[in-house]
Amino acid sequence: MDKLTEDTYRVRFALPRNSQLGLRPGQHLILRGKVDDLEIQRAYTPISPANAEGYFEVLIKCYETGLMSRYVKSWSTGDTTFWRGPFGDFFYKPNQHGELLMLASGTGLAPMVPVLQSITDNAEDETFVTLVGCFKTFEGIYLKTFLQEQARFWNVRTFFVLSQENSLEKLPWSYREKTRFGRLAQDLIEELVSSCRRKPFALVCGSAEFTKDMARCLLCAGLAEDSYFLF
Ligand SMILES: Cc1cc2nc3c(=O)[nH]c(=O)nc-3n(C[C@H](O)[C@H](O)[C@H](O)COP(=O)(O)OP(=O)(O)OC[C@H]3O[C@@H](n4cnc5c(N)ncnc54)[C@H](O)[C@@H]3O)c2cc1C
Numbered sequence: 001m002d003k004l005t006e007d008t009y010r011v012r013f014a015l016p017r018n019s020q021l022g023l024r025p026g027q028h029l030i031l032r033g034k035v036d037d038l039e040i041q042r043a044y045t046p047i048s049p050a051n052a053e054g055y056f057e058v059l060i061k062c063y064e065t066g067l068m069s070r071y072v073k074s075w076s077t078g079d080t081t082f083w084r085g086p087f088g089d090f091f092y093k094p095n096q097h098g099e100l101l102m103l104a105s106g107t108g109l110a111p112m113v114p115v116l117q118s119i120t121d122n123a124e125d126e127t128f129v130t131l132v133g134c135f136k137t138f139e140g141i142y143l144k145t146f147l148q149e150q151a152r153f154w155n156v157r158t159f160f161v162l163s164q165e166n167s168l169e170k171l172p173w174s175y176r177e178k179t180r181f182g183r184l185a186q187d188l189i190e191e192l193v194s195s196c197r198r199k200p201f202a203l204v205c206g207s208a209e210f211t212k213d214m215a216r217c218l219l220c221a222g223l224a225e226d227s228y229f230l231f
Pocket of ligand 1: 028042043044045046058059060061062063064065066067068069070107110207231
C-alpha cells in the first residue's frame with residue numbers, strides 16, 4: 001500500500017497463478033469488506049494496465065466516516081481480499097474517436113488511467129487525448145509522475161484545475177502553463193472543447209455533482225448527448 005496523499009492510497013493486489021484481470025480499460029470491480037460484522041460492497045476502478053500480469057492496482061480514497069474506508073485502513077501486507085467483476089459499460093475501441101476529452105475529479109481519475117495507457121501503449125492508436133484533472137491542491141494531484149510521462153506523448157495533453165490554490169508561483173514551472181484555479185466551469189469547458197484538435201468524445205468521472213455539472217457544460221458547449229460517457 002502506497003500512501004499518495006493524506007487520505008488516498010495506491011494499493012497493489014497479487015492475482016493467483018500470475019493471471020490477468022481480463023478487464024477492459026475503464027471497467028471496475030466490486031470489493032467485499034466486513035466492518036463490525038456488517039458485510040459491505042463498494043466499487044473501485046483498477047488503474048493498472050488492462051493486460052498487467054499477476055497483479056492489479058487501485059486508487060482508494062479513505063473517508064473519515066466511510067465503512068469500506070475503515071476496512072481498507074485495517075489492511076496489512078499479505079492480507080487476502082475478495083473482488084468480483086468486471087462491471088461497467090464503457091468499451092474503448094482504438095481510433096473510434098478523434099479525440100477523447102477526459103474530465104476527472106479526484107479519484108474519478110481512475111478509469112481514465114487505463115484508457116490513456118492503452119492509447120499510448122498502442123502505436124497504432126492515434127486518438128488525441130486531452131485530460132483535465134480537478135483536485136483541491138497541487139499536493140493532492142494523484143499519479144503526477146505517470147501523468148507527466150503520458151503528457152510527453154505527441155497525442156496527449158494534460159491540464160489541472162485546482163480549487164484551493166491561487167498562486168502560479170507556488171507551482172513547479174512545468175505545471176504553470178497547464179494549471180487553472182477555481183472550478184471547472186462552462187467557460188473553461190468551452191475553451192477546451194474548441195481547442196480540441198479533432199471532434200471530441202468526452203469521458204466524465206467524479207462525484208455525482210461534478211458529473212451532472214460536466215454533462216450540462218458539455219451540452220452547452222455544443223456536444224451531442226451521444227458524444228460523452230458518464231462513468
Ligand atoms: C463505478 C464506481 C467506481 C468507483 N471507483 C473508485 C475508485 O477507483 N477509487 C475510490 O476511491 N473510490 C471509487 N468509487 C467510490 C467507492 O465505491 C466508495 O463509494 C468510496 O470508497 C466510499 O466508500 P466508504 O464505504 O468508505 O464510504 P461510505 O460508508 O459509503 O460513506 C460514508 C461517508 O463517507 C463520505 N463519502 C463517501 N463517499 C464520498 C464521496 N465520493 N465524496 C465525498 N464524501 C464521501 C461521506 O461523508 C459519507 O457519508 C467508485 C464508485 C463507483 C460507483
